[in-house]
Amino acid sequence: MKYRHVVFIVILILVIDQTLKFWIKTHMFMQQEFIIFPNWFRIHFIENEGMAYGLKFGGDFGKILLTTFRLVAVVAGFFYMKKLIREKYSTGLLICGSLILAGAAGNLIDSMFYGLIFNDSIGYEVAKFMPPGGGYGSFLHGRVVDMLYFPIYEGYLPSWIPFKGGDYFVFFRPVFNIADAAISVGVITILLFQKRFFARHSAARQEKAASHAEI
Template identity: 50%
Template sequence: MEQKKKKTLLVVSLIVLLLIADQAVKLCVKTHMTIGEAIPVFGKWFYIHFIENQGAAYGMELGGEYGKLILSLFRIAAVVAIGWYIRRLIRREAPTGVIVGVSLVLAGALGNIFDSAFYGLFFSESTFTEVAHFVPWGTGYASFLHGSVVDMLYFPLIEIDRMPDWMPIWGGEPFIFFGPTFNIADSYVTCGMLYLILFQYKFFK
């Protein structure tokens, strides 16, 4: 029983710390940068580039108002399911590494849910010319679950002005690797999944 309590405390502490880090960066970007603004951090390979998206990780989205609502509800259902699964892992006395990996995924999902659920309620709209600011609760730019997710990490590691015409898909087009702009919560999900696949696959067998 004592071991289970320790693992539960570990999970809660880890998720809280990860959420604080994610939200601190997002709030700083949201209140200090305009949409599209980019700050170079490491040459041409890493920028803090502020954009917002209406959808899932790495800028993917579902169209329309109902698409946004469906995605938000799906996120909430996923968080509930992952939380239940972590509780089950703790009860089964699963390895700490497995529990930490799944907790990373949960923290990432929670971080982006917070944006879409609440940012629209207490922030003014971010634009290409105006920085967002706090407004009275419920008077922001969107309703509950319809807010935008803040993204800011951009790593254009390889930029090619024009791909060869014979190339499928990208032939004759400019190409950037890695093109998507994402946030810290997205990286939690990615790192958690990769860690589980690469180092904890035996447990899931």
């Protein structure tokens, strides 16, 4: 796998992620919802100021810190991917790394620029792109757009379940976006197949070292 393949994967995920977010911002108001498949898949528009899946981090200063960290991580990520390619790590690992990098970059774009280029989605008002009065925030203060909602199960849990019995429960509750999904798929796949990914690289290095020793 070559570096241009990594760049292609990142750009492809970014285009899909940002196209969907742009459509959501310019066609839906906050909390509006479209049911795609009854009972388990909806497009539900929300925004969050923090991390993936609506998690938050430390107010205004935390927002700047988180966005700055994302920026540094994305830049460092491209250099790290070059290193992995140069050292001939497995294609599977490089694809997973590309997904994680693309997801981080997707949410970074929201955090850096959406406050500048969109106004607020208040009440039943749909946000406008590049509004005359300016956006709802400043640089690094944009909110991340989320829309994918999979409430596969909604209802009250049986009373016999310890601690949570009788409580109203939704699975899967978090609303997320394409960038979040790319990060999750990349991380989970690495965790599941880490032995295979790294064992192949270790074996290749040992084989290369042995061949040099014979010479």
